[in-house]
Amino acid sequence: MGAHLQVLCSQGHRPELSACCPASESSCLVYFTQFVAAGGRGQPSTGPPRLPRKKSKAKPNGKKPAAEEKKMYLEPEYTKSRITDIGFKELVVLPREIDLNEWLASNTTTFFHHVNLQYSTISEFCTGEACQTMAVCNTQYYWYDERGKKVKCTAPQYVDFVMSSVQKLVTDEDVFPTKYGREFPSSFESLVKKICRYLFHVLAHIYWSHFKETLALELHGHLNTLYVHFILFAREFNLLDPKETAVMDDLTEVLCSGGGRGGGSGDGASGGGAGAQNHVKER
Numbered sequence: 001m002g003a004h005l006q007v008l009c010s011q012g013h014r015p016e017l018s019a020c021c022p023a024s025e026s027s028c029l030v031y032f033t034q035f036v037a038a039g040g041r042g043q044p045s046t047g048p049p050r051l052p053r054k055k056s057k058a059k060p061n062g063k064k065p066a067a068e069e070k071k072m073y074l075e076p077e078y079t080k081s082r083i084t085d086i087g088f089k090e091l092v093v094l095p096r097e098i099d100l101n102e103w104l105a106s107n108t109t110t111f112f113h114h115v116n117l118q119y120s121t122i123s124e125f126c127t128g129e130a131c132q133t134m135a136v137c138n139t140q141y142y143w144y145d146e147r148g149k150k151v152k153c154t155a156p157q158y159v160d161f162v163m164s165s166v167q168k169l170v171t172d173e174d175v176f177p178t179k180y181g182r183e184f185p186s187s188f189e190s191l192v193k194k195i196c197r198y199l200f201h202v203l204a205h206i207y208w209s210h211f212k213e214t215l216a217l218e219l220h221g222h223l224n225t226l227y228v229h230f231i232l233f234a235r236e237f238n239l240l241d242p243k244e245t246a247v248m249d250d251l252t253e254v255l256c257s258g259g260g261r262g263g264g265s266g267d268g269a270s271g272g273g274a275g276a277q278n279h280v281k282e283r
Helices: 015-020 033-035 098-119 157-168 188-216 220-236 242-262
Strands: 134-136 139-141
Touching: 098 157, 098 188, 098 220, 134 157, 134 188, 157 188, 188 220, 188 242, 220 242
Parallel strands: none
Antiparallel strands: 134 139
């Protein structure tokens, strides 16, 4: 098995295999090029709009009052926003002659960087005071340390644990080998599933607690595009438990129908939104 590569061509293939992408398909761009070029901000020349600081209305458990629980991210004017109309359902399929672990490694590493970048755009608003728990709807996430001890923490602490843990894994040569001839560990798929679960928690928190800030930065199109690509990839390789993602099934149904192209609705998600767990325990 060869080494995984973090940089992909416009079709998601490794650079040395980019010859398989005909010039006629050049419109299939790497969608985050715009995001990186803008420094992760909507208006790089003037800087992001500053949102007024308001006293947090969060309850002691971190949950917002019922009046603020309207899911703004489900409004049609926002769900139709994408930065590309690529059919991600076709894009996530394992290319011929590419090793499965190579494909999982390349995409998982890329998703990690993109989710980290997306969160960084709203990190100044995700504070211990505003987000006292890592909560999404009626679900609260806990971190489990190396000894398996459950740790209740604020959202920014949880995200920091996630990013530090995933960074350690994707840079570990024994887990994500980058040298030719190195083998992936037998536990590789389970580790990828663990990473995807963590990344899903971060994306869900951005939607639930920081979509208003994302709108102000005009980055909701980037967030929607990333979410669609990530969810469809996870589905393609069964990397996320449907019970885990049930908390966001309403959004998934709207965004991921029609193969992930913008403007669709209705038939693209698994059911079970009403069965979202009150507390998700990490393994």
